[in-house]
Amino acid sequence: MSATATDAALLRLLEEGRTRAAAIDPDHAVLWDALCAATEGGKRFRPALVVTTHDALGGTSPDAAAVVGAAVELLHTAFVIHDDVIDGDDVRRGRPNVSGTFGDRARAADADSREASDYGRTAAILAGDLALSTAVRAVATSGPPPDVVRRLLDLFDEALHTTAAGELADVRLSLDLAPVSLEESLAMAEQKTSAYSFSLPLRAGAVLAGADERTTDLLAEAGRALGVAFQLTDDLVGVFGDPRESGKSTTSDLRSRKQTPLLVHARSTAAWERIRRHVGRDLDDAELREVRELLTESGSRHFVEGLAEQRLAAAHEITDELGISLDLLTSTIIAPRVAGGRELVA
Structure with a gap:
């Protein structure tokens, strides 16, 4: 996205922190x-959701x-940093x-390899904290009135708790101690992603605009569906993605046995015995191509694409009713997916 007021606000927050860090210790700086650096390169759609919702609902507090919006982006940065550690x-x-x-x-x-990894x-x-x-x-x-600030802090606190619960569930389900249902997998996704990335910015924008309950x-419901x-x-x-475009590993989820709806659905297919051989370990290029083919031929990829489209339609129904356009967001952030042999880019 182009430079916006939220970009400027985020830059101010980072510069203030850099000044405090430099005054404490060079290593801390x-x-x-x-x-x-961890804040760079993102699409900034979360702060855009705050501002878009605020403006669409007639808000008068752009600053x-x-x-x-910048705070939501920093929250995202914190979760990304911690998620990489996990x-x-x-x-x-x-x-x-x-x-x-x-x-x-x-x-x-x-430093030796173990010491270096521990230090990293x-x-x-600490950076996430x-x-x-x-x-x-x-x-x-x-800057808003105290009652508005309190409501915003309550929203952030709720998002923190919900996301922490989702992250813990993600790791717990990845232990693969018992079969995971589709409902459990979707609930984990809702907690881990929807709460802070969509429900929080939509609701925060509404609160800043003085919207009714x-x-x-x-908007919380729409955010859950979008998430x-x-x-x-x-x-x-x-x-299925291209790491050069997405910046996301295409083997990490399989290696860590993440119980995503893609993997949960695959368990229910006749191809599972062949797919499971690619789960829980590192894959070379040939093995990755093979498991991609299996996940496609089994119907799991198509199943997940369909679920995403259903949730997206449900969210649009709500935001359209409220007069909030999310077309730019959904066409550039959510809609791109594997189709007709093209690779996903997110």
């Missing part, structure tokens, strides 16, 4: 620089909407992430 990934968008950056620094200083994970956990605290502070100082509740559609598409990117 390097950590903050890595956090700043506050920009700051709250998944054991050292690369994001084709370059070292926070843990990868600090692991490389430690190895360059002659430590840095990433800093992003979380900065996001909450930004909301608290965003019915409107904010409807599941997004996560389903992201799950497909995680297997």
Whole structure:
């Protein structure tokens, strides 16, 4: 997206943090620089949702909407950094992430592999914590009346709790201790993604615009549907995508046995015995091509695409009723998916 007021607000928050970090310790300043780098390259659709909703509902607090949008983006950054730690990934968008950056620094200083990895994970956990605290502070100082700020903080707190529950469920289900139902997998996706990426920014924009409770509740429902559609598409990117375009590994989800609806559906097909051989381990290029073919021929890929389309339609029905256009968002962020042999780009 082009530069916006939310970009400027995010830059201010990062520069303020960099100034505080530099005054404390040089190594801490390097950590903050890595956090700043982690915010780069995203599509910024979450802050755009805050501003779009605020404006569509007749809001008159554009400066506050920009700051709250920047806070949502920082919240996203925090979750991404922590998620990489949980998944054991050292690369994001084709370059070292926070843990990868600090692991490389430690190895360059002659630390052994284990020590370097531990140092990298430590840095990433701390950077994610800093992003979380900065996001909450930004909301608290965003400028609306105290009752509005309190409602915004409640929304952020709810999103934090829900997302944490979803992240824990993701890891728990990946233990593969018992069969996972489609309902469990979708509920996990809703908690992990919908709450903070869609319901939160939609509702925050509505609160800033002074919308009534019915409107904010409807937007929460739309956000849940949008989030599941997004996560389903992201799950497909995680297997069928082009890492050069998406910045997302196409083997990580399979290696970590993530119980996505794609994998859950595959378990119910006759191809599962062949598919399962590709789950829980690293794959070479030939093996990845093979499991992609199996997931396609079994109907699992088509099934997940259909689920995403259903959720997207449900969300549009609500936002259209409220006069909020999400066409740009859904056409560029959610809609692209595997079709006719084309690879997903997210």
